[in-house]
Amino acid sequence: MLTEERHQFIRDRLAAEGKVLAGELASRFGVSEDTVRRDLRELAKAGQLRRVYGGAVASAPFAASTISQRGSHAVEEKMRLARAAVGVLAAGQTLFIDGGTTNEAIARAIPRDIELTVATNSLGVASALADLPLVELIMLGGRYIRDLGTCVGGDTLAAVAQLGADLFFLGSCGLDASRGVTAFDSAEAEVKRAMARNSAGIVIAATNDKLATAAPYRVAAADAIRHLVVERTAPAAILADFERQGAEIHVA
Structure with missing residues (x-):
């Protein structure tokens, strides 16, 4: 070529x-x-x-595209990841779920018969959970960024600091075994870091294009990931690196 x-x-x-x-x-x-x-x-x-x-x-x-525009990418793959990701849930848990189109798909996949407490800074996630009768929904307010679909800033960080979660469903921009989890926006990364600090474990559902890539702002080390949900075609060598650092791999 x-x-x-x-x-x-x-x-x-x-x-x-x-x-x-x-x-x-x-x-x-x-x-x-x-x-x-x-x-x-x-x-x-x-x-x-x-x-x-x-x-x-x-x-x-x-x-600079909006979250609705990004939502048209890899729709089927994200739906499969979402169905696998909700398999790690247990009744009675408290969750952080931040923004991103994959996390919105996860929120839509949560069964109606499971009791959870969910804290989110994402309007899309909140909308998906609003009619689930057994979910106690906590909105983390702050400065709303339309392109991200999330709230960020001091008010959001203060709200996160008041909570502790069993799991944090983290929407990643980049995911690499050596560089860890990264994001493109500094304010968004700051909120993600706060949620990670206040959670007992991190769950990430990632399409193949997120693997072995890194964005400028670091969120968490790879060994902080408890559950990594990936496509069936994800490269085995990359997954082995995450497994060595303690992540449980779930194939969608």
């Missing part, structure tokens, strides 16, 4: 999914990862993407 053909494929994949992984591209193109990294450097220099650990993400247009 010629260089320009590779570049066009990368641009098309970024437009459709917002992210590319260097290893996957190397396998698809039949070239070395060094060649792919050179392609990504050239496209980054042209302002057509932003490089992150393990690959690249789309530049501002995708990053």
